[in-house]
Amino acid sequence: MILLNTKEKDLKYIMHTYGRYDVALKSGKGAVAYDENGKKYIDVSSGIGVNSLGYCNDGWVEAVTKQAGTIQHMSNYFYSEQASNLAEKLCTLTGMSKVCFGNSGAEANECAIKIARKYSFDKYGEGRNGIITLKNSFHGRTVTTLSATGQDVFHNYFFPFTEGFSYVEAGDMNALKNAVNKNTCAVMLELIQGEGGVNILDKDYVQSLVKFCNENDILVIVDEVQTGVGRTGKLFAFENYEILPDLVTVAKGLGGGLPIGLCMCADKLRDVMSPSTHGTTFGANPVVCAGANYVLDTITADGFLDEVNKKGAYIEEKVSKLENVKNVRRMGLMIGIELESGNAHDIAVKCVENGLLIITAKDLLRMLPPLVITYEEIDEALNILENTLKEND
Numbered sequence: 520m521i522l523l524n525t526k527e528k529d530l531k532y533i534m535h536t537y538g539r540y541d542v543a544l545k546s547g548k549g550a551v552a553y554d555e556n557g558k559k560y561i562d563v564s565s566g567i568g569v570n571s572l573g574y575c576n577d578g579w580v581e582a583v584t585k586q587a588g589t590i591q592h593m594s595n596y597f598y599s600e601q602a603s604n605l606a607e608k609l610c611t612l613t614g615m616s617k618v619c620f621g622n623s624g625a626e627a628n629e630c631a632i633k634i635a636r637k638y639s640f641d642k643y644g645e646g647r648n649g650i651i652t653l654k655n656s657f658h659g660r661t662v663t664t665l666s667a668t669g670q671d672v673f674h675n676y677f678f679p680f681t682e683g684f685s686y687v688e689a690g691d692m693n694a695l696k697n698a699v700n701k702n703t704c705a706v707m708l709e710l711i712q713g714e715g716g717v718n719i720l721d722k723d724y725v726q727s728l729v730k731f732c733n734e735n736d737i738l739v740i741v742d743e744v745q746t747g748v749g750r751t752g753k754l755f756a757f758e759n760y761e762i763l764p765d766l767v768t769v770a771k772g773l774g775g776g777l778p779i780g781l782c783m784c785a786d787k788l789r790d791v792m793s794p795s796t797h798g799t800t801f802g803a804n805p806v807v808c809a810g811a812n813y814v815l816d817t818i819t820a821d822g823f824l825d826e827v828n829k830k831g832a833y834i835e836e837k838v839s840k841l842e843n844v845k846n847v848r849r850m851g852l853m854i855g856i857e858l859e860s861g862n863a864h865d866i867a868v869k870c871v872e873n874g875l876l877i878i879t880a881k882d883l884l885r886m887l888p889p890l891v892i893t894y895e896e897i898d899e900a901l902n903i904l905e906n907t908l909k910e911n912d
């Protein structure tokens with residue numbers, strides 16, 4: 520029998536839905552990862568904003584392993600202490616009213632879409648089900664969340680897509696008002712478009728949008744799958760915008776590396792969903808929730824989010840001065856780096872070769888470092904970035 524290595528097995532047996540960097544990661548601690556050959560990397564991507572406390576945070580590992588050895592799963596027909604605690608914490612911390620659990624960002628958005636449509640159906644009857652989303656958004660990979668995603672490249676192959684979505688330019692209030700009609704039930708948006716290139720929406724625009732929607736009983740769904748859980752320097756990005764959405768979806772960073780997605784709703788939606796209108800086998804899993812509880816306790820501890828903001832400002836200041844950097848777009852530790860020249864993907868590949876795990880968003884380099892990254896790790900990362908950008912000149 521021929522022995523295949525990790526990469527060869529991957530290429531042979533895993534469907535090719537991702538172009539991967541040429542690295543097989545094996546272990547990690549904090550913001551440092553090691554590959555199968557023992558090579559060291561500084562990671563400023565956190566597995567796309569997932570490892571919010573970095574790799575294998577001691578307290579998180581303890582919380583998760585302890586729960587795995589206590590009760591690892593129960594069906595949603597039973598009460599779960601970890602899930603109840605997590606839901607209580609989230610509602611208390613945000614002013615939202617209830618949560619509905621799932622396992623991923625796309626599922627969380629599916630849930631929000633279902634809640635918005637049911638609210639409208641219950642109150643106005645059939646037909647009022649239109650949802651407006653923003654151009655350049657990203658909301659997930661299921662057939663419905665692809666439909667919600669306001670980018671034509673995502674609307675291929677898998678026809679027919681879910682009906683009822685329309686798209687408007689971000690930042691244009693008139694375009695939004697013109698797109699609204701009697702069948703509009705919700706507007707769904709990311710406050711910072713992550714996959715779309717770290718586009719930070721204007722605060723005045725977001726506030727007018729929310730005011731307009733509130734006046735017309737159109738629900739505001741904020742997709743915080745990438746921006747949530749401390750990423751932008753507040754627990755949720757909507758706090759930076761001083762708004763209270765009707766529905767908020769959360770996933771990536773919440774579990775600290777385990778799959779979780781959930782939808783939180785405001786008080787007026789607390790009783791929209793009833794038994795058998797939604798469900799999930801794995802959602803609210805106690806091991807995952809134990810990890811999420813640990814993440815939430817850590818990032819809401821005194822001073823933690825101030826540090827996130829300080830580290831973000833420190834990175835922005837340093838990166839802005841690097842050769843070939845045109846502009847830095849940032850909120851907290853969500854960072855997009857606009858380049859003067861060169862292909863962002865090619866530069867990211869070189870960074871990885873040089874020991875820096877970094878990702879891209881459209882034609883930008885993107886950093887979503889673990890929220891616990893140290894200044895030493897930041898300096899090491901920025902050194903590699905600086906040298907790589909010079910090489911590329």
Ligand SMILES: *Cc1c(COP(=O)(O)O)cnc(C)c1O
Pocket residue numbers: 622623624625626628657658659660709713714742743744745770771780
């Ligand atoms: C990643 C992401 C999603 C999809 O999350 P999955 O867990 O991959 O389903 C949805 N919305 C936003 C804003 C995201 O960044």
